[in-house]
Amino acid sequence: MIELDVRGLSCPIPVVKTKQAxxxxxxxxxxxxxxTAVSRExxxxxxxxxxxxxxxxxxxxxxxxxxxxxxxx
Amino acid sequence: xxxxxxxxxxIIIVGAAIGIGAALLQYFGNPPNMxxxxxCFERDMAGALGFHRAEVVQYLRPEIIGFVLGAFIAAxxxxxxxxxxxxxxxIRFFLGVFAMIGAxxxxxxxxxxxxxxxxxxxxxxxxxxxxxxxxxxxxxFLKQGFSLGKAxxxxxxxGWIFPALMAGLFLLLVFQVSFAPGGPIFFSQKGPGSQHAxxxxxxxxxxxxxxxxxxxxxxxxxxxxxxMLVRDFHLISGVLSLLIFAFxxxxxxxxxxxxFVGQPVAHTDHVWNFLGMTLAGLAFVLAGGCPGxxxxxxxxxDMDAGIFVLGMIAGAAVAHNFFLASSPKGVTAxxxxxxxxxxxxxxxxxxxxxxxx
Numbered sequence: 001m002i003e004l005d006v007r008g009l010s011c012p013i014p015v016v017k018t019k020q021a022x023x024x025x026x027x028x029x030x031x032x033x034x035x036t037a038v039s040r041e042x043x044x045x046x047x048x049x050x051x052x053x054x055x056x057x058x059x060x061x062x063x064x065x066x067x068x069x070x071x072x073x
Numbered sequence: 074x075x076x077x078x079x080x081x082x083x084i085i086i087v088g089a090a091i092g093i094g095a096a097l098l099q100y101f102g103n104p105p106n107m108x109x110x111x112x113c114f115e116r117d118m119a120g121a122l123g124f125h126r127a128e129v130v131q132y133l134r135p136e137i138i139g140f141v142l143g144a145f146i147a148a149x150x151x152x153x154x155x156x157x158x159x160x161x162x163x164i165r166f167f168l169g170v171f172a173m174i175g176a177x178x179x180x181x182x183x184x185x186x187x188x189x190x191x192x193x194x195x196x197x198x199x200x201x202x203x204x205x206x207x208x209x210x211x212x213x214f215l216k217q218g219f220s221l222g223k224a225x226x227x228x229x230x231x232g233w234i235f236p237a238l239m240a241g242l243f244l245l246l247v248f249q250v251s252f253a254p255g256g257p258i259f260f261s262q263k264g265p266g267s268q269h270a271x272x273x274x275x276x277x278x279x280x281x282x283x284x285x286x287x288x289x290x291x292x293x294x295x296x297x298x299x300x301m302l303v304r305d306f307h308l309i310s311g312v313l314s315l316l317i318f319a320f321x322x323x324x325x326x327x328x329x330x331x332x333f334v335g336q337p338v339a340h341t342d343h344v345w346n347f348l349g350m351t352l353a354g355l356a357f358v359l360a361g362g363c364p365g366x367x368x369x370x371x372x373x374x375d376m377d378a379g380i381f382v383l384g385m386i387a388g389a390a391v392a393h394n395f396f397l398a399s400s401p402k403g404v405t406a407x408x409x410x411x412x413x414x415x416x417x418x419x420x421x422x423x424x425x426x427x428x429x430x
Contacts (some may be wrong), residue, residue: 008223010160010361010377011290012298019303020269036228037153038290042078046303061152062226 006034013045014039029069040064078288083200087289088314088387095188096322101270105190105337110185111364112176116389122243123257129264135272138239139279144372145236145288155234161221165360165377169384171415177398178408179350182364183293193320193331196346203347207354208274208297214423228326232374234349265338270307284312292366340403352415
């Protein structure tokens with residue numbers, strides 16, 4: 001599992017980093033830790049477009065951790 | 074709680090609200106093809122405060138105040154008011170300065186570029202093409218690992234500064250305070266600054282759009298960036314909705330006048346319309362949002378966005394005090410040099426602020 005920490009980074013850096021992690025590690029699940037609802041929405045949209053399933057590992061008002069798993073895993 | 078405004082239909086509704094709202098604000102008195110222009114309106118506010126003395130562009134625009142306060146209220150209600158800051162503030166300030174200079178060479182922010190097009194102004198095509206080109210350059214930096222670095226969580230009270238500033242400006246507007254004979258506060262007697270919808274209509278429109286945009290994350294620069302960077306057509310559907318609804322409203326209200334020459338608050342210097350918006354687009358990408366989005370972020374406690382907005386206001390003062398801003402007669406002698414300096418600043422920023430992958 002690839003761990004990605006995008007806490008404190010403002011849009012669009014979280015989604016850029018997630019995209020790069022997907023491109024570099026095809027077929028690997030990625031766990032993304034972040035803070036803002038905006039970055040979570042953007043990353044979720046990217047994951048859906050790329051046919052990753054999204055599991056919400058932790059959602060609180062101040063932070064989140066979501067696990068993106070590519071199709072077929 | 075599911076955020077309905079971040080859905081596809083949500084963003085289309087928000088784009089429509091801005092497009093219709095802008096056409097109506099123009100109908101109620103705002104300048105032609107300038108129902109809403111974040112850059113122009115921040116410039117008018119800089120003028121009202123006496124930061125520049127261009128007599129025709131001085132007014133405390135309630136729309137800008139409404140955008141920040143509407144976003145502030147929406148963010149508080151949704152539990153998204155999160156004061157944060159400390160991500161390269163001085164660089165963001167100067168990105169704001171140069172974004173404004175670029176926008177005032179073209180005469181409009183991305184919103185006004187769309188509204189100009191929806192009003193029939195062909196020169197907007199050059200501006201939008203320049204904007205796309207600037208965003209394209211910025212994306213290359215993003216792909217190379219460009220980042221202004223992490224922001225940090227700040228105390229709740231610090232997030233209130235920007236909304237409080239806007240509330241204070243609203244009081245100055247309502248009571249038309251005069252600090253010295255003749256101003257400040259300055260209010261244009263002629264020119265675009267003298268053209269405005271009634272305060273109540275402007276502030277209500279601003280609050281509604283501010284709240285909707287905060288919920289939907291509406292951003293014109295982000296729309297084009299997402300298409301080019303990740304093939305995401307979510308935000309662009311809102312932008313197209315803005316364009317189409319503003320166009321339809323302009324037809325209904327008799328505000329559509331196609332052509333290149335004699336368009337309101339516009340000039341026909343194609344090269345500098347293009348390059349002015351190239352500079353603005355590049356600065357927006359590096360700073361992470363178009364001028365409207367920066368206002369909404371300021372409202373939800375993003376102090377780095379607040380710094381960018383203050384940079385834009387300072388940039389407006391610079392642009393008019395040093396005769397960089399264009400006028401309907403065309404670009405000035407100094408404007409093009411300022412665009413080149415701005416592009417050099419943005420390129421150095423893009424090349425040097427990279428994280429190692």
